[in-house]
Amino acid sequence: MKPLHTHRRRLLQALVLPAAVMLTLAGCASTPSPQADREALLQRAREYWELSRKNDTLNAWKYEAASKDQSMTLEGYVKRGGIVYDSVEVLGVRSLQGDEARVDVRMRYGVPLLRLKNMEADAQDQWRRIDGIWYHVLPRSSVFPGEKR
Incomplete structure (x- = not known):
């Protein structure tokens, strides 16, 4: 035994x-932990805004929600330009609920067509998760990035 x-x-x-x-x-x-989800969102936001600051519209397009639902073409996206970003700082996640999020962003920019230089704005940048990946949602007005939606 x-x-x-x-x-x-x-x-x-x-x-x-x-x-x-x-x-x-x-x-x-x-699903990912809330902290991992926030980190993934912040990483995507930083990458997107760095591409935008470099005026790399071709690669920034890949981060746009509009590129996933065909609400805009790449050609339309490139033509909407006009803003030149001198600096962009992703400050943090303001809110994250399900597949919708807002990220706080501080930017210094110019609009050459309107002869505006050294403009500053704090904006709430909207993001949407599509198929598990975060995508930037274009603001209604591309002329005034700090404008409330």
Whole structure:
């Protein structure tokens, strides 16, 4: 006859191993933690605004929600330009609810066509998650980025 502690150990192994596997699998299938979600959003926002600051509209287009739903063409996106960003700082996530978010952004910009220079604005930038990836939502007015929507 085997000692009692051997039976306990085998019983624990029989119970703990399946439970650990189930917890691991459940963790893989769950949504990202709120902190990981915020970090992913901030990373996308920083990448997008760096491309915009460099006037790299071709690559910035890939970050636009409009590129996913065909509400605008790449040609239309490029033509809407007119703003030159001198600096853009992503300050943080203001709100994140489901697949909608707002990010606080501070920018210094100019609008050469209107002879505006060194304009500054703090804006709430809208973002939308589509198929698990965050995309920038264009403001209604591209002339005044700080304008309320």
